[in-house]
Amino acid sequence: MDFQLIALLQVMHRFPMEMVSVGVLLASLLLIVSAWRFLGVMGLYIYQVVVLIAANIQVLRLTPSLLSPEPVALGTVIFATTYVAQDMINRFEGEAAAYRGVWIGFLAQFMFSITMYVSLAYAPLVNDGAYQAMEHLFVPSIRLMISSLVAFWASHMLNVKLFTILNQKLHWPLWIKVSLVAWVATFVDHVLFSCFAWQIFAEIAIGWSSLWYSYVFPSFVPRVLITLLSSPMVYFVGIHSRVRHV
DSSP, rough: HHHHHHHHHHHHHHHHHHHHHHHHHHHHHHHHHHHHHHHHHHHHHHHHHHHHHHHHHHOOEEEEEEESOOEOOOOOOOOHHHHHHHHHHHHHOOOHHHHHHHHHHHHHHHHHHHHHHHTTTSOOOTTTTTHHHHHHHHHHHHHHHHHHHHHHHHHHHHHHHHHHHHHOOOOHHHHHHHHHHHHHHHHHHHHHHHHHIISSSSSSOHHHIIIIIIHHHHHHHHHHHHHHTTTHHHHHHHHHHHHHHH
16 A cells, blocks of 8 residues: 555645645645534644644745755645634634634644653654654654744634734724734744744754745745635634534
8 A cells, every 4th residue: 555655745746845835735624624613622632733733844844846946845725724714613613713723723732842852752663664754753843833823822822812902993804804913923923933943943944035926935935825715714614604503
């Protein structure tokens, strides 16, 4: 079965990053709807935790992109969907539940990173490929964890607060409120994470040009586009939720 999966991956490698990202986005949105349908707010909490951990591992990889002259970091697409889940929690479960989701994600990422780093304390066997792979992934993850936690906490707290204020004070269409809040929050997250991970805490800081073209610009543009899907998702889930509870 492993050979068949590797063969499938090799086929998918022939597609451009942007096409693969569309597929990943659609799969992520399907997971959000399924999580809400079967587990309610707990399902959205689980989704946020899993995606946050996965995105911080994916960001270690670079891939060619049509949007940038330099390779771009992965993890952007799935992480941006956490704002969709966050807005759904805030819209249908309230501000307190949304803040709880932020702290759950924060604690889960911390616990996962520490647990995986501690597992490397066991002496490896000779030519232990699994140890080398885990070392390559989870030693940098401490640096990424700190950067991610700072950015995640600041941006998602801001996301919850801004959405609550706009939702209570302004009678704008929901899609405008969701989009504006998500754009501001994702920009804060993106700038904070990039600066901390690749400049402040990096063993060798990358140049500002590479920081912009590989991490900031090509990743922020898809995030803006993805947040435009937040409003239709909120509307869809709202209708589904009313039908389910009638």
